[in-house]
Each structure stands twice: as C-alpha cells, then as structure tokens.
Amino acid sequence: MTSIDDLIRALQAEGYEPDRRLATAVFLSLKLQRPLLLEGEPGVGKTELAKALTRVLQRQLIRLQCYDGMELREALYEWNYAAQMLHMRAAQGSAEPDQIEREVYQPRYLIRRPLLQALQTPEPGALLLLDEVDRADEPFEAFLLEYLGEYQVSIPELGTMQAMARPVTILTSNRTRDLHDAVKRRCLYHWMDYPDRERELAIVRRQVPQAGEVLSRQVADVLARLRGPEWADQFQRNPGIAETVEWSRALVALGRQSIDPEVLTQTAGLLYKQREDIETLTQGASAVLQTT
Numbered sequence: 578m579t580s581i582d583d584l585i586r587a588l589q590a591e592g593y594e595p596d597r598r599l600a601t602a603v604f605l606s607l608k609l610q611r612p613l614l615l616e617g618e619p620g621v622g623k624t625e626l627a628k629a630l631t632r633v634l635q636r637q638l639i640r641l642q643c644y645d646g647m648e649l650r651e652a653l654y655e656w657n658y659a660a661q662m663l664h665m666r667a668a669q670g671s672a673e674p675d676q677i678e679r680e681v682y683q684p685r686y687l688i689r690r691p692l693l694q695a696l697q698t699p700e701p702g703a704l705l706l707l708d709e710v711d712r713a714d715e716p717f718e719a720f721l722l723e724y725l726g727e728y729q730v731s732i733p734e735l736g737t738m739q740a741m742a743r744p745v746t747i748l749t750s751n752r753t754r755d756l757h758d759a760v761k762r763r764c765l766y767h768w769m770d771y772p773d774r775e776r777e778l779a780i781v782r783r784q785v786p787q788a789g790e791v792l793s794r795q796v797a798d799v800l801a802r803l804r805g806p807e808w809a810d811q812f813q814r815n816p817g818i819a820e821t822v823e824w825s826r827a828l829v830a831l832g833r834q835s836i837d838p839e840v841l842t843q844t845a846g847l848l849y850k851q852r853e854d855i856e857t858l859t860q861g862a863s864a865v866l867q868t869t
Contacts, residue, residue: 578604578633580604581597581600581604584600587633588629588630588633589783591632591633592784593625593629594772594779594783595626596772596776598767602767603626603630606745606747606765607745609765610743611763611764612725612746612747612748612763612764613746613747613764613766614764614766614767615747615749615767616749616750616752616768617750617751617752617768617770618771618817619814620771620815620816620817620818620819620820621771621772621818622772623747623769624706624708625818625819626747627640630704630747631704634701634745635701636702636745637698637703637704638704638706639691639695639703639704639705639744640691640706640708641705642708643707643708643709643711643712643713643717644709644712646714647714647717650690652690652691652692652717652720653690653692653693653720653730654687654690654732655688656688660686684735687732692705692724695746696724696728696730696739696740696741696744697741698741698744699741699742700741700742701742702740702741702742703742703744703745704746704747705745705746706747707721707746707747707748707749709750710748710756711750711751711752711754711756712753715757718756718757718759719757719759721760722760725746725760728743748764771804771818772818773801774797774798774801775797777796777800777801777818778793778794781797781821781822781825784825785822785825785826787829788828788829789834791834792828792833792835795835795836796825799836799866800816800821802865803815803848803858804816811861812854812857812858813853813854814849814851814854820848823847824847824848827844827847828840828844831844836866837866838862838863838866839862841858841862841865842858842859842862845859
C-alpha cells in the first residue's frame, strides 16, 4: 500500500467506504507499525473496518471479543493440564522431579489464545482485533502494555515471546469507560463518528445497489435527520451503519421506491431496538419525512 488513495480504493473494493481522516489513520498505523485505537459510538463501522482491512492485506483475522471479567488465560494462553498430568504419570519413576517439571512446561503443552496466536503467526502476519476493549477490566489493560509497546508477551515458564511477524493491531472502544492513558500512548488514535450524509449515501449505493438513486438518497436523508440535533436527543441510541444497510435492504425487499410515514412506521424496528425509540419514531414519522 503506497498511498492513502490506494488504501481508500482497496477498502472500497472490499465494500467499506472510509473517509480520508480514517484512511490516513489506518495508513499511518500500517506504515509506522503501531496499534490503532478506534473509539466511537456503537455501529459506526469500527469492527467492519478491521474485517475489510484483513481482506485488503490478505492476513488472518484473529479476534478477541473483550468483556467484563475476562481472564488472562482467555486472551493469552493456558496450559493443557490434562496432557501435562498424563506426561507426569508416564514419567514417574523414570525421571527426576526437576526434569519432569521442565518437560511439562514446553510449548507443545501450551494452548495459544488470540494474543499469542497473533504473535506466532508467520509472515505476512495476522491482524489482531481487540474488540470493545473498554469492556475489559483495568488489570487487562495493564497486561496489554507490553504487547502494545513491544509486540511481545512474557510467559513465566517460557520467558519472553516475541512476534514472528508484527501483527496489525486494531483496538475498538465504545467508550463505556475511559481507557488508561498508558494504553492510548502506545497507539495511534482515531475517533470514528457517524458518517455524514454523503458518505452514508455512498455506503448505501455500494452495499445495496438495488435500492436505486431516489430511495438511496431518501434513506441517507432520513438517517441524517434522525441523527441530527432536532431528533437525536429524543432517542436512546442512534442507528448505526449496519442498521442503515439492513433498512435499505428491507425497503428493497418490500418493493419500495420511496419512503412514506406508513413504511417508516412499519420498519421502525430495523432502525431502533428499544420499544420507547420505536414509539418515538412512530409518533414522529410524518415530521421526520417533512424535510427529507
């Protein structure tokens, strides 16, 4: 990838429509071999970017979905205790205890989890997606510092494990809590917002070409209005890009060539997932469409 424009075209060919600021952040992350932290509201395309970039780079995608209470063994490694016990029983009486202990702590008894898998993926390397890292506990962030800063991890029984090929690393955060500054300092940072109308229109055109020009423009207008200052505060959560695409496909499936209050009301559940939000949209459907 020799330029930002090349990267934009490559992502577009994979069905992802980046703006130039985002493409610049990704390009620099690749060139500088630095992790990239993407923060933003749910549904703005953070995870989909990682998937599209994996296809562009033709790398293996290794994904770690973070959650509250996640343990280190689920992210890095754990020992195959059953196999170790079998080895110890077989070796009893034929080897010294110290020798048995050395033998059971060998790489062949290591169960590799996503971080270690990413470090031990040979050329061209993997793309590691640490998804929703803000949902993990703070001790997990502290553990990540060695990986993010040096692309290595320490395993007490084996020592330091360095990357065979530096993985492309993307962290996503919905900002349910602030990440520690030490994590942010080790990453390039980009805030991802909802797309503006023109970018959303380009996404609909690319993802749902069957929608046609008139319907695609009306979909983009409706979403821009729903996320705008007049309406956004009335909903618990704004629709994301995935909802936009799904709604567009549903309108095509219904044979619609335009949007009226009736169809907006009938398909409200594709845009919003809370009963209160659906009721708000149902009551305001005519007003939403007045200026679109």
